[in-house]
Amino acid sequence: MTLSKNISFLLCLACMLVMVSCKKTNWQENYRESAKSPFGTYIINQEISAIFNQNEVINIKENIADYFDNIYYDNTANYANYICIKYYANRLDKVSINRLLEFVKAGNHAFLALNSFNEELKDSLKFDTRNLDIDLYNAIDLKSLNGTFQLYPKKDTLKNRYTFDRNIRRNYFSNFEAKNTIVLGSQIVDGHDQPNFIKIKYGNGAVYLHTQPIAFTNYYLLKKQQNYVTDVFSFLPNNTILWDSQQRIRKNSHQKDDKSVFKFFWKHESLKWSLYVAFFGLLLFLTFNARRKQRAIPTIEKLKNSTVDFTHTIANLYLKEDNHKNLVTKKITYFLERVRTKYLLNTQNLNTDFIEKLASKSGNKLSTTNYLINTIVALNKKSDCTQDELMRLNTLIENFFENS
Known part of the structure; x- marks a missing residue:
């Protein structure tokens, strides 16, 4: 053949x-x-x-x-x-x-x-x-x-x-x-x-x-x-x-033209259920692990402003020492430094001419300015000051700068 x-x-x-x-x-x-x-x-x-x-x-x-x-x-x-x-x-x-x-x-x-x-x-x-x-x-x-x-x-x-x-x-x-x-x-x-x-x-x-x-x-x-x-x-x-x-x-057949690799599994009930369980487990895994795993980023808090705390600490220190004269001297030094910086006036001689110029530049009344400067001169001459004198000086200085 x-x-x-x-x-x-x-x-x-x-x-x-x-x-x-x-x-x-x-x-x-x-x-x-x-x-x-x-x-x-x-x-x-x-x-x-x-x-x-x-x-x-x-x-x-x-x-x-x-x-x-x-x-x-x-x-x-x-x-x-x-x-x-x-x-x-x-x-x-x-x-x-x-x-x-x-x-x-x-x-x-x-x-x-x-x-x-x-x-x-x-x-x-x-x-x-x-x-x-x-x-x-x-x-x-x-x-x-x-x-x-x-x-x-x-x-x-x-x-x-x-x-x-x-x-x-x-x-x-x-x-x-x-x-x-x-x-x-x-x-x-x-x-x-x-x-x-x-x-x-x-x-x-x-x-x-x-x-x-x-x-x-x-x-x-x-x-x-x-x-x-x-x-x-x-x-x-x-x-x-x-x-x-x-x-x-x-x-028009109701058969499935199944060429899938899973064809053998569908013929056996136990294998078919094993596929169901595997797919269900995979679904659960994806559900709970979909988000990318990474190390937690630590929270960095803002730097704390300790200026106020420092001020309170210093204030408490002076308060406990009960040294009012020391505080009066520092308040006067602070006041005169501001006057020199803000109004460009010489604070060596706190005379009548200085008082008039300060009242004119700051916008305060001449009488108010005169009273404040005279108080400062008087307290400077004293070797000791009371708490009331300290409080009165502080009030006069604050009022002066509020009206300027």
């Missing part, structure tokens, strides 16, 4: 890519048509036309139900093969499955290679599966799973055996209707021979089901297991291929 030559070329190309690549190999079972990793389906998607004698391959970018409604549905003039190779066809809801089975009933064929089949599909075609490796999730455990596949082109006649060395699940058909079902292949895993490839007649067409999509990935096609793939597809007629990449949910 043309596939063998193309596989040889792709094998050489893959070896060159491995030698020049520095990236770590991705062993995830993604089954993506664009993925060139070991368990992608890039090669089979590129070579499917050659397997079916260069028939047209239509890559469906919408839900299969919408595609049938818009383009291909009820078209019995040109028959086709619907092909889906995935871990789980989660875009096939009940409506999509009904459309697909009506498509098959009209004389077309459908091929589904899945690890897990939809319950609606199981009920409609009356079959069931069992997976003994349901708890194996990590790459190390899956690597140890291997098995031998065999095909039966005729009833009870073994054609060939094919060895698969890793990621083979013990997933098989445990129940089906014998009158409408033909076992086309089986697998031997851990010494148990169980059916893994069946054909179920439906109307004028048939549905082909396979429990090991891993056999159609890049890894096994590059390990020269392409003969198994071509032998499996040889059971289908050479018609146009409808390749379903499972990219979209059905229009």
Whole structure:
């Protein structure tokens, strides 16, 4: 077949890519048509036309139900093969499955290679599966799973055996209707021979089901297991291929087209509540810690004006000493200094001429000014003064400057 030559070329190309690549190999079972990793389906998607004698391959970018409604549905003039190779066809809801089975009933064929089949599909075609490796999730455990596949082109006649060395699940058909079902292949895993490839007649067409999509990935096609793939597809007629990449949910569907990383959490109640608690805790954290934390800025109080306190202290000191003459002398000195500064008068001689000039410049009455100066002269001559004399001098000085 043309596939063998193309596989040889792709094998050489893959070896060159491995030698020049520095990236770590991705062993995830993604089954993506664009993925060139070991368990992608890039090669089979590129070579499917050659397997079916260069028939047209239509890559469906919408839900299969919408595609049938818009383009291909009820078209019995040109028959086709619907092909889906995935871990789980989660875009096939009940409506999509009904459309697909009506498509098959009209004389077309459908091929589904899945690890897990939809319950609606199981009920409609009356079959069931069992997976003994349901708890194996990590790459190390899956690597140890291997098995031998065999095909039966005729009833009870073994054609060939094919060895698969890793990621083979013990997933098989445990129940089906014998009158409408033909076992086309089986697998031997851990010494148990169980059916893994069946054909179920439906109307004028048939549905082909396979429990090991891993056999159609890049890894096994590059390990020269392409003969198994071509032998499996040889059971289908050479018609146009409808390749379903499972990219979209059905229009007007109530399903969520969820490609979120949280998709796995929503399927499990306990994990879903753990997310709720985590988000609630984060919300509380942001609420109480939204303001930027910093050291408190100390309050710097204004410098206190101690002049008044100092004055009170000095005044109390003089008051306690009861030295009125000392205070009288300082009051007189203070008065004369102000007169010299404010009125520019010489205070050496407190005579009649001085009194007239002071009264004139200060605006006070001559009699008032004369009385104040005479009082100052009299107190200066005294060696001791009473408190009343001090108070009277203070009053005269204050009144003098208030009227000036």
